[in-house]
Amino acid sequence: MVRPRVRKILADLWGNRMRSLLVIASITVGLFAIGVIATLHRVMTEDLRLGYAAANPPNIRIVAAPFDQGLVDHLKKVEGVRQAEGLRGFDARLESRPGEWIGIEFKAVPQDETRQIAQVRLVEGKWPPGDREVVIEQYKIADVNAQIGEWITIELPSGKRRPLKVVGVVSDQTVGAFASGPGFFLAPVQGYVNQETVEWLQQDLPYTYNMLYITVDGDSNDETRLWEVANRVRDEMEHAGGTVINIAVRGSYDHPNRRYLEALAIVLVLLGFLIVFLSGFLITNTMQAIIQQQIQQIGILKTLGSRRYQIILLYMGLILVFGAIAALTAAPLAYRVAFQRVVPLAKTINMAYRGPRFLPHVILLQVGMGLLVPQLAALAPILQGSRISVREALSGVRESQQGRRGWFDRMILRLRGFSRPTLISIRNTFRRKGRLLLTLTTLSLGGAIFIATFNVQVSMDRYVDMVSRYFLADVNLTLARPERVLEINQVLSDLPGVAYVEAWGTARSEMILPDGATGENVQLLAPPVDSRLVDPVMIEGRWVKSGDQNAIVLNERFMSDFPNLRVGDVLRLRLNGKETDWIIVGYFQLAGRSSGLLAYTSRESLLRVINQPDKAMTYRIVAEGKDLSKEEQEALGRAIEARMAARGIRVLDVTTGSYLSSSAAQGFAALTGFLLFLASLTALVGSIGLTGAMSLNVMERTREIGILRAIGATNRILLKLILTEGMLIGFLSWIIAVLAAFPISKLLSDSISQALFGNPSTLAYTPTGFLLWLGAVLILSALASILPARNAARLTIREVLAYE
Amino acid sequence: MPNVADTLSPQNVPSNNPSGQIPLRQPLVEMRQIYKTFKSPAGEFTALKNINACFYRGEFVSVVGKSGSGKSTLVNMITGIDRPTSGSVYVDGVCIQELGESAMSAWRGRNLGIVFQFYQLLPMLSLLENVVLPMDLCDRFPPTEREERARALLRLVGLEDYADQLPAEVSGGQQQSAAIARALANDPPILIADEPTGNLDSRTAEAVFDIFIGLREQGKTILMVTHDRSLAQRADRMLEIADGVLISDRLNGEGSLS
Amino acid sequence: MDSPALPDRQPIIRARQVVKVYPAGGRPVQALKGVNLDVYAGEFVAIQGKSGAGKTTLVQILTGVDRLTGGEVWVDGAALHRFDENQLAFWRGRNVGVIFQSFYLMPTLSILDNVVLPIDLCGDYHPRRSRELALELLRQVGLEEHAYKLPSQISGGQQQRVAIARALANDPPLIIADEPTGRLDSVNAENIFQIFQSLVNGGKTVLMVTHDEGLASRASRRLILADGEIVADDFVPISVSEATNKTDD
Numbered sequence A: 001m002v003r004p005r006v007r008k009i010l011a012d013l014w015g016n017r018m019r020s021l022l023v024i025a026s027i028t029v030g031l032f033a034i035g036v037i038a039t040l041h042r043v044m045t046e047d048l049r050l051g052y053a054a055a056n057p058p059n060i061r062i063v064a065a066p067f068d069q070g071l072v073d074h075l076k077k078v079e080g081v082r083q084a085e086g087l088r089g090f091d092a093r094l095e096s097r098p099g100e101w102i103g104i105e106f107k108a109v110p111q112d113e114t115r116q117i118a119q120v121r122l123v124e125g126k127w128p129p130g131d132r133e134v135v136i137e138q139y140k141i142a143d144v145n146a147q148i149g150e151w152i153t154i155e156l157p158s159g160k161r162r163p164l165k166v167v168g169v170v171s172d173q174t175v176g177a178f179a180s181g182p183g184f185f186l187a188p189v190q191g192y193v194n195q196e197t198v199e200w201l202q203q204d205l206p207y208t209y210n211m212l213y214i215t216v217d218g219d220s221n222d223e224t225r226l227w228e229v230a231n232r233v234r235d236e237m238e239h240a241g242g243t244v245i246n247i248a249v250r251g252s253y254d255h256p257n258r259r260y261l262e263a264l265a266i267v268l269v270l271l272g273f274l275i276v277f278l279s280g281f282l283i284t285n286t287m288q289a290i291i292q293q294q295i296q297q298i299g300i301l302k303t304l305g306s307r308r309y310q311i312i313l314l315y316m317g318l319i320l321v322f323g324a325i326a327a328l329t330a331a332p333l334a335y336r337v338a339f340q341r342v343v344p345l346a347k348t349i350n351m352a353y354r355g356p357r358f359l360p361h362v363i364l365l366q367v368g369m370g371l372l373v374p375q376l377a378a379l380a381p382i383l384q385g386s387r388i389s390v391r392e393a394l395s396g397v398r399e400s401q402q403g404r405r406g407w408f409d410r411m412i413l414r415l416r417g418f419s420r421p422t423l424i425s426i427r428n429t430f431r432r433k434g435r436l437l438l439t440l441t442t443l444s445l446g447g448a449i450f451i452a453t454f455n456v457q458v459s460m461d462r463y464v465d466m467v468s469r470y471f472l473a474d475v476n477l478t479l480a481r482p483e484r485v486l487e488i489n490q491v492l493s494d495l496p497g498v499a500y501v502e503a504w505g506t507a508r509s510e511m512i513l514p515d516g517a518t519g520e521n522v523q524l525l526a527p528p529v530d531s532r533l534v535d536p537v538m539i540e541g542r543w544v545k546s547g548d549q550n551a552i553v554l555n556e557r558f559m560s561d562f563p564n565l566r567v568g569d570v571l572r573l574r575l576n577g578k579e580t581d582w583i584i585v586g587y588f589q590l591a592g593r594s595s596g597l598l599a600y601t602s603r604e605s606l607l608r609v610i611n612q613p614d615k616a617m618t619y620r621i622v623a624e625g626k627d628l629s630k631e632e633q634e635a636l637g638r639a640i641e642a643r644m645a646a647r648g649i650r651v652l653d654v655t656t657g658s659y660l661s662s663s664a665a666q667g668f669a670a671l672t673g674f675l676l677f678l679a680s681l682t683a684l685v686g687s688i689g690l691t692g693a694m695s696l697n698v699m700e701r702t703r704e705i706g707i708l709r710a711i712g713a714t715n716r717i718l719l720k721l722i723l724t725e726g727m728l729i730g731f732l733s734w735i736i737a738v739l740a741a742f743p744i745s746k747l748l749s750d751s752i753s754q755a756l757f758g759n760p761s762t763l764a765y766t767p768t769g770f771l772l773w774l775g776a777v778l779i780l781s782a783l784a785s786i787l788p789a790r791n792a793a794r795l796t797i798r799e800v801l802a803y804e
Numbered sequence B: 001m002p003n004v005a006d007t008l009s010p011q012n013v014p015s016n017n018p019s020g021q022i023p024l025r026q027p028l029v030e031m032r033q034i035y036k037t038f039k040s041p042a043g044e045f046t047a048l049k050n051i052n053a054c055f056y057r058g059e060f061v062s063v064v065g066k067s068g069s070g071k072s073t074l075v076n077m078i079t080g081i082d083r084p085t086s087g088s089v090y091v092d093g094v095c096i097q098e099l100g101e102s103a104m105s106a107w108r109g110r111n112l113g114i115v116f117q118f119y120q121l122l123p124m125l126s127l128l129e130n131v132v133l134p135m136d137l138c139d140r141f142p143p144t145e146r147e148e149r150a151r152a153l154l155r156l157v158g159l160e161d162y163a164d165q166l167p168a169e170v171s172g173g174q175q176q177s178a179a180i181a182r183a184l185a186n187d188p189p190i191l192i193a194d195e196p197t198g199n200l201d202s203r204t205a206e207a208v209f210d211i212f213i214g215l216r217e218q219g220k221t222i223l224m225v226t227h228d229r230s231l232a233q234r235a236d237r238m239l240e241i242a243d244g245v246l247i248s249d250r251l252n253g254e255g256s257l258s
Numbered sequence C: 001m002d003s004p005a006l007p008d009r010q011p012i013i014r015a016r017q018v019v020k021v022y023p024a025g026g027r028p029v030q031a032l033k034g035v036n037l038d039v040y041a042g043e044f045v046a047i048q049g050k051s052g053a054g055k056t057t058l059v060q061i062l063t064g065v066d067r068l069t070g071g072e073v074w075v076d077g078a079a080l081h082r083f084d085e086n087q088l089a090f091w092r093g094r095n096v097g098v099i100f101q102s103f104y105l106m107p108t109l110s111i112l113d114n115v116v117l118p119i120d121l122c123g124d125y126h127p128r129r130s131r132e133l134a135l136e137l138l139r140q141v142g143l144e145e146h147a148y149k150l151p152s153q154i155s156g157g158q159q160q161r162v163a164i165a166r167a168l169a170n171d172p173p174l175i176i177a178d179e180p181t182g183r184l185d186s187v188n189a190e191n192i193f194q195i196f197q198s199l200v201n202g203g204k205t206v207l208m209v210t211h212d213e214g215l216a217s218r219a220s221r222r223l224i225l226a227d228g229e230i231v232a233d234d235f236v237p238i239s240v241s242e243a244t245n246k247t248d249d
């Protein structure tokens, strides 16, 4: 026969299934959220690093004038070099839709795929590509607009067009890896072809390398060491008669989107902490509710001679069952959801996701939280219940409370002008202030996080809008070689639809470090000083203005890479083989710290330096109409291209402004989507918490409902009573949530902004989160109150009242 | 022991009297062939077996019987707190089983004053507020007068000094007295009390009984379950239940039902 | 009044100047105003008094269910005023059978389990024997057929009898009951009284609050409380009361 005390636990569990379910659901949802966040955090940070390292990425990339395998073999012997591989890269355009051309960056791979550095992972189709075949990197495969087996048309810088067959899709971890490039999100489509195809495409050139990939021995993450090796290689190369154009270095674990992921990770850690807190409160609150309902029974147990340890063991047993069921439910659920959620994210940030796996520390965290926190939370009320005198426990009136009624209690007791039923609700609400405080904290925290994620999301969205302020032109035109500005202006100005043309200077330069060594590549953009097509977002300092001499503004990447550079400092750049000093006048914010090193100056300054007064390769064109759609911009682009062709001017690239800003914003969009997911996760925790808290509250009232029924309360009165109480708590929690949402939004948004751009955010607020949560709170408190109340009202009064 | 039908006084002939006599008075409460069976995992238990009884306006009826004989169950049938398994109950012409829970509750609040075996006061309200509550719920008496009336009722049961205490802060007997005061709050025509003196000393019990007599004098109908035979015999009429069967129903003394 | 009659016998209950004050929201209520009481083993004491006189309060103090504001209480040599809650609980479970005015059964346990529970908690628990003992106790109070119901499925008087059976489960030397027959008809009340009487005959001590004149007059000793004070006590040395009881039977 089962011992009566064990039977009591079973009866508590099974006798009130609805309540047990609520308790378990409350614990489960907390553990679930913790599990999802911990899993995501672990998988993302781990896979990004390890996935990148597993591709054996180059630590040094050297762009040079054509060289051959002999030089490569020679350079392998340089001290510190582990592997060296030559490869050929070139830019072209591909026709994504009829008449629509987008940029593509090709790399040649050996036919037999003996490549060891920067290995790619086959996603679909075949690898390596055969003759006249191309394999595309997965990230921008959608832009290519072609399936495996279909043909695409390539246009080479020479203007020649060639068909290539798409045979595979790969994932390449090194896209956007080097600081001189535009970074991952702005990188063009990546294509891979074999050497034969290259020779066929570029018949005019014999097959040679123009790029060198090097991995180093030993510590491959120490940048200064990487530079040492790189400089040795450069010396050796130049010594052997080669011409080095530029050099970039990168650590073996330093995925191009590392910073971006750091931003995500910070959000996860912050939200994770908040959610751990939230779940802790939720579990505590639930446990306190459960034990509170048991205080009288603890009193009874004590009159029967039950010692403290027996009471504690008894309830610990009960709670252990709750916690264990919750942990067992939450762990696999979190596993599923988290790994499902990783997949799309992995694609957007080019992470080599290594598949679902068992994460012991996550399970441990969940089981620990599930088994320990409830026990700790319940311990206080259990101990309290076993410490107060039996009479107090039995009667439910605490002498200590009774003795000193604070001003608040007196105020509540003195409340007049309310009807008695309302008074019951108000008094019930404030009867157990400790519990109320806990419930309010839980609900408010959940609400505040929910609201905050919306605010942060809006801030991100707003930033995405700001990105387009750098791409105000409708069409960006790049010519094959510099043409006279006056002439292009003339050609374009009588094209219908064109309102305004600006010639922009562009240049690639190299940083000269204080010790005279060559540093990273810097992309220079030079709009006219009075340009109407850039509306920058400044972090510090100011934009270039007329009258400036050699003034330059830098993007956020400089701030994080060269924290010692300040506004007012001088930056030395090598341009066209000539070293020039530039004065830093400000820092602007564009696509985040994972983009390349980018600087703006005025076209006037640039021309003075490179001595090319009236020619330009890039032009920005504004249409007559305002706010053109993507399609209209594309149409204008086609018209421009046709006009250029008619005049015999070779065009390298035509890109619409919306395409540029949308690819710059792509990373943020992923982040926003992720935030939305986290918001719904907190909303889930908050909602279940709310429902549980309210329902448990009403369940405590079952007896009162019975009494009220017996002395004449109609459904309407009962409903009003229960709703008043539920909504009162719900609404109070909403007000607190609104207040708490401000600092939490600020915290979240600042940390994201700090990670992405290296500076605090400009926070935007949206009523959406506030209103959504208000709606959720009101609806949920109503539902969560009414449903159990209906259950209680459905019991015959006899059942409720039969037992004293 | 006299038969149920035999003991009915001429003026108390129930409407379903098979003799076909024209009833002289309409019964206020009428129970017809009431059966009540409880089902529990431990088996079925029939707590009431074919109960037929009528109560008339202005009667003071006591119900006695051994513990567990079915007194509370019987009373619950009349108050609508529980429903019979079969049979029907009419109170003042209303067939109360046909009312929904909500309507029944409202009806009960206006027409019945109930004193429960276990007082059933609301723990978060003071004794005074407990007494005001029924008036609030059924909107009886002008709101400004309610508190005054509640105080008067508490004075009646000797609790004026305890008006602002919570139920848990007074003795068992005091809670019971407060429950009696609450039952009287809406000035209901019918008062139903389940062992209203079970926790009272003889002097207080006497006082409560006097209150009941006074109410009967005002024309109220009173049904009281009690273990105290001496009290029971001082009511106008006494029902006795044993094992769910009404075994006797007789009038006590003369002249109280004029 | 409180001087022991037989010097060689120690009282099983000794209360000295017991004061109990309830804070009651800033308006303290003095429920006991310096009660002195000696009860000897084998006594059958009836406590009477008006509603609100302090009977329940006294019972709660003597069983250690509530703490005193002032004074001292020894029960069976244990100084209750010095015990903490934990010690009190264990002591009570083994030495006192308590029956409350509101019975305080465990709502989720069957009647039978309610009676077995004290044995499980601090008696000599044995699955089969304890169960049989509990069934026997339930039979004594006339409830064996209700053994498997829940407390909410039996009548008020039946609940009261369950509480009585439960109080006897650990066979305690001292039984303290607060109106144990308040909800019982005369036949059942008489039955309970007989049970108590036979326990007293077996050497146990019974303290019973009652409103029933008839029952009180048959106890070996009557105390009357009024306004927190003992106003009457017909204490007679135990040997005499035993003699009286013998002749009563």
Ligand SMILES: Nc1ncnc2c1ncn2[C@@H]1O[C@H](COP(=O)(O)OP(=O)(O)OP(=O)(O)O)[C@@H](O)[C@H]1O
Binding pocket: A397, B162, B168, B169, B170, B171, B172, B173, B174, B199, B200, B201, C022, C023, C024, C029, C030, C031, C049, C050, C051, C052, C053, C054, C055, C056, C057, C058, C101
């Ligand atoms: N928790 C409390 N707070 C304040 N006053 C209390 C409390 N409990 C009891 N009292 C008061 O103390 C006095 C004694 O109460 P007690 O319960 O001992 O009476 P009693 O003799 O058992 O009465 P009854 O026969 O009605 O049960 C009463 O006046 C009561 O109002």
Ligand SMILES: Nc1ncnc2c1ncn2[C@@H]1O[C@H](COP(=O)(O)OP(=O)(O)OP(=O)(O)O)[C@@H](O)[C@H]1O
Binding pocket: B038, B039, B040, B045, B046, B047, B065, B066, B067, B068, B069, B070, B071, B072, B073, B074, B117, C146, C149, C152, C153, C154, C155, C156, C157, C158, C183, C185
């Ligand atoms: N829910 C239930 N399930 C099963 N049996 C029940 C239920 N409620 C009551 N009973 C049984 O019905 C019988 C009558 O109960 P009732 O409460 O009417 O008795 P009573 O006459 O009021 O007794 P008391 O004087 O002890 O209060 C009892 O034997 C009881 O055990």
Ligand SMILES: [Mg+2]
Binding pocket: B071, B072, B073, B117, B194, C155, C156, C157
């Ligand atoms: Mg009853």
Ligand SMILES: [Mg+2]
Binding pocket: B171, B172, B173, C055, C056, C057, C101, C178
């Ligand atoms: Mg009492």
